[in-house]
Amino acid sequence: MEPATQSWNAARYARTARFVADFGEALLDMLAPRSGERILDLGCGDGALTQRIAARGADVVGVDSAPDMVAAAKARGLDARVIDGEALDFTCAFDAVFSNAAMHWMRQPDKVIAGVRQALKPGGRFVAEFGGEGNIDALVRALVAALGRRGLDGRACDPWYFPGPGEYRARLEAHGFTVDSIALFPRPTPLPGSLGDWLDTFAGAFLNAAPEAERQAIKDEVADAMRADHCDADGRWTVAYVRLRLAAHL
Ligand code: BEZ
Numbered sequence: 001m002e003p004a005t006q007s008w009n010a011a012r013y014a015r016t017a018r019f020v021a022d023f024g025e026a027l028l029d030m031l032a033p034r035s036g037e038r039i040l041d042l043g044c045g046d047g048a049l050t051q052r053i054a055a056r057g058a059d060v061v062g063v064d065s066a067p068d069m070v071a072a073a074k075a076r077g078l079d080a081r082v083i084d085g086e087a088l089d090f091t092c093a094f095d096a097v098f099s100n101a102a103m104h105w106m107r108q109p110d111k112v113i114a115g116v117r118q119a120l121k122p123g124g125r126f127v128a129e130f131g132g133e134g135n136i137d138a139l140v141r142a143l144v145a146a147l148g149r150r151g152l153d154g155r156a157c158d159p160w161y162f163p164g165p166g167e168y169r170a171r172l173e174a175h176g177f178t179v180d181s182i183a184l185f186p187r188p189t190p191l192p193g194s195l196g197d198w199l200d201t202f203a204g205a206f207l208n209a210a211p212e213a214e215r216q217a218i219k220d221e222v223a224d225a226m227r228a229d230h231c232d233a234d235g236r237w238t239v240a241y242v243r244l245r246l247a248a249h250l
Helices: 010-016 018-023 025-031 048-055 067-075 109-119 137-148 165-174 195-202 212-230
Strands: 038-042 059-064 079-082 094-100 120-131 178-190 238-249
Touching (some): 010 195, 025 120, 109 120, 109 165, 137 212, 137 238
Parallel strands (some): 038 059, 094 120
8 A cells, every 4th residue: 555645735834834834033143144155954844944944145045845835935025946856966066955843754765865965065064953853742652552453553544754963963974964963852842733733743654544534533542642741731732742952064
């Protein structure tokens, strides 16, 4: 059976996931884009952060594999292109590659790092943050359990890659990068709406593996499993994100 896939809807993303770009502001400070620099935003989504890089005076190109998100980025007036992060095809074109909350969707990390390396000019830098080891553990367990109760293999549906710093440092160094910093840190993330909204936005690979008639029940079961530790008395949800943040250069 072909694995079910995640699909991206820019309007829903704008409604339920604006926090992704807001949390990216600290990473933008770490990138410290300078006027006139050429920067690649890898996994630019709807371009909310790409636009903030451009506002700092850099000449930025955003790439994303999701056509609907790229269309939203273009609507902001950005240079955005539909390109898979595991098949980057730039050569010696950028002073820096930036990536926020995207690389956990790219399950072939060596292809990503090789493409980043090739895209950078000599001495170029790579600044990225994405889900790291332990990210949303309880949520993944609850999804796998809910699918398992229906005879489905949730682990086979898992679309995410959450590495630890040791593993990722070794990969970067094997591709010729010098790692300036790499660290894992917890970042509990309050959701603007329900856990069901988050699942609709991000967990399509799990939900779409089940018949449509089962999906609401799966979301309810996941919420029930998570409620005690992730939802307060006023019904506000917080998801246990763990980030891997890195800065490296050639
Ligand atoms: C994250 O940002 O860590 C993330 C977002 C959606 C799905 C999985 C992970």
